[in-house]
Amino acid sequence: MTVGQTTGIAIIGCGYVADSYRQCLSLHDRTLRLTGAYDRDAQRLAAYKATWGDHAYASLDAVLADPACSIVLNLTDPESHAAVTEAAIAAGKHVYSEKPLAMTATEASALRDRARAAGVRLASAPCNLLGESLQTAWAAVRAGAIGKALLAYAELDDGMIHRTHYGDWLSRSGKPWPGRGEFETGCTYEHAGYALTIFGAMFGAATRVTSFAALLVPDKQTTPPLAHPAPDFSVGCIEYENGVVARLTNSIVAPYDHRMRIIGETGTLEIREPWDYASPVILRRPGEGRIARLIERRLGGGLGKRLPMARKVPFKGGRGKPTMDFLRGPAELAAAIRDGRPSRLDEDFAVHITEVTEMLQYPERFDRPARVQSRFASIEPMEWAR
Ligand SMILES: NC(=O)c1ccc[n+]([C@@H]2O[C@H](COP(=O)([O-])OP(=O)(O)OC[C@H]3O[C@@H](n4cnc5c(N)ncnc54)[C@H](O)[C@@H]3O)[C@@H](O)[C@H]2O)c1
Structure with a gap:
């Protein structure tokens, strides 16, 4: 859900890169609001929650049923990307996926076509561009x-x-x-x-x-x-x-x-x-x-x-801090949706x-x-x- 200028995002996959995204959240506190996170590995989800204090969803379905979440950040491992993205699209969520969008071009095109048919937006990392x-x-x-x-x-x-x-x-x-x-x-x-x-x-x-x-x-x-x-x-x-x-x-x-x-x-x-x-x-x-x-x-x-x-x-990167703002891609997608324009990483x-x-x-x-x-x-x- 977008409230004013703030778009709700949820993280799926609380692994190594999720922490890098999370560290960048304070750079976007006026436009992105993290509604919570989910990982299918309960121990991993608990470790993430203990570090950041974010809401931990009980399941992927719980994320997809949450009207406060407008964009799903798919930070799962590459082999899981397509299945998670497909489920999110089917639930009417916009998706920002870590790269690659899918493991084959055929699978990636199918996701694009599904997103178009569902009237949701899809974008993919990396955002260093x-x-x-x-x-x-x-x-x-x-x-x-x-x-x-x-x-x-x-x-x-x-x-x-x-x-x-x-x-x-x-x-x-x-x-x-x-x-x-x-x-x-x-x-x-x-x-x-x-x-x-x-x-x-x-x-x-x-x-x-x-x-x-x-x-x-x-x-x-x-x-x-x-x-x-x-x-x-x-x-x-x-x-x-x-x-x-x-x-x-x-x-x-x-x-x-x-x-x-x-x-x-x-x-x-x-x-x-x-x-x-x-x-x-x-x-x-x-x-x-x-x-x-x-x-x-x-x-x-x-x-x-x-x-x-x-x-x-x-921001200042290095010394344990990311040298990239990982959330600039999701922020670009959120802005594009709000402004009704194409996203630069569409x-x-x-x-x-x-x-x-x-x-x-x-x-x-x-x-x-x-x-x-x-x-x-x-x-x-x-x-x-x-
Ligand atoms: N590791 C890095 O430095 C780095 C940097 C930039 C981008 N990336 C990209 O980020 C993505 C994730 O990489 P990572 O290093 O964080 O991997 P990771 O293996 O550390 O984390 C992936 C997490 O996703 C979870 N997961 C997998 N399928 C799931 C599902 N269906 N539902 C819920 N959770 C699920 C796993 O349990 C795991 O905790 C990859 O696409 C990778 O290319 C990684």
């Missing part, structure tokens, strides 16, 4: 700071997670990071959206994808061994409607590197960490003279100029991102190169970045 850093980069591209955009490179390498002590990574309410699930879902399903959403906003729909994926470390030293380990490496080239070509690499094998570069005729924009709303945006000019070329070679890209942010980031966009992600992680399911079927309406920059 709405953050200050990527909005600043996008505004620079639109303003011609790099001339005509030609090429985009994104690395989403996370290092050898299976060799880290990830069992010690605990969320605020004590949920261990779900390594096993992540290894079976696959790093491309988990992370590609962080790059694909900004590329989609900047360049329009992806039209063709040529990808390669492999499982390089089948034994991730889990007990018991993984039943269905997913590819832990993928690299894909994506052609966009406006002619830009992107190369996106995902792995949990190569050392941590999240560098994103947008290369144009007259310059390159670089963002070191697209998971951080405060990540600086650096503009570099191509080295033309001998000295400039030398600097470019020595410094791996040359000297750069830090662009002013489109606005100041309204269902067509979510289906598109899911389709391209599936092509990247499972190229064998598609023709080569794979022709992307889904499209979406162009996305508006945030008001403060226009």
Whole structure:
């Protein structure tokens, strides 16, 4: 229910990421009101409630029957997304789903069609596209700071997670990071959206994808061994409607590197960490003279100029606090519903991102190169970045 400017939201799935969302709630206290949370694991729900004091629903049905909840935040594990989203749509709730919207493009399109038929809205994470850093980069591209955009490179390498002590990574309410699930879902399903959403906003729909994926470390030293380990490496080239070509690499094998570069005729924009709303945006000019070329070679890209942010980031991340405002996506959906306008992360966009992600992680399911079927309406920059 929306009361004045405040929209009721409920969390389904009180796992690792739920705490990250919950930590961001105070940034939205004038527009979002958390009506409560539910997890099918009673112990998990109790630990979440003990940490945050929120209302704990007795069942999924209880959430779906609550008129105070307008938007369901589906923060379950990826394999549970479609079933929970489907139930919420059937109950007449709007849904904001963690990524991926579903495990296949076919399933994602079916959810979109169900939502449309039910007259409810569907949107999906990630929402880093709405953050200050990527909005600043996008505004620079639109303003011609790099001339005509030609090429985009994104690395989403996370290092050898299976060799880290990830069992010690605990969320605020004590949920261990779900390594096993992540290894079976696959790093491309988990992370590609962080790059694909900004590329989609900047360049329009992806039209063709040529990808390669492999499982390089089948034994991730889990007990018991993984039943269905997913590819832990993928690299894909994506052609966009406006002619830009992107190369996106995902792995949990190569050392941590999240560098994103947008290369144009007259310059390159670089963002070191697209998971951080405060990540600086650096503009570099191509080295033309001998000295400039030398600097470019020595410094791996040359000297750069830090662009002013489109606005100041309204929170401080790091030191146990999220570097992304996870609730900016749900807040965008709530505002779109209130204002009767499309959401920037709407269902067509979510289906598109899911389709391209599936092509990247499972190229064998598609023709080569794979022709992307889904499209979406162009996305508006945030008001403060226009
Ligand atoms: N872990 C991270 O750092 C991170 C960061 C960003 C996004 N995400 C995304 O967030 C989502 C959740 O990830 P997580 O790390 O929190 O996983 P998790 O396994 O820690 O938590 C998922 C929770 O959902 C619950 N659940 C599953 N099915 C349910 C159902 N039908 N009804 C009620 N509860 C149900 C589980 O019991 C579990 O507590 C995933 O889509 C993931 O891609 C995770």
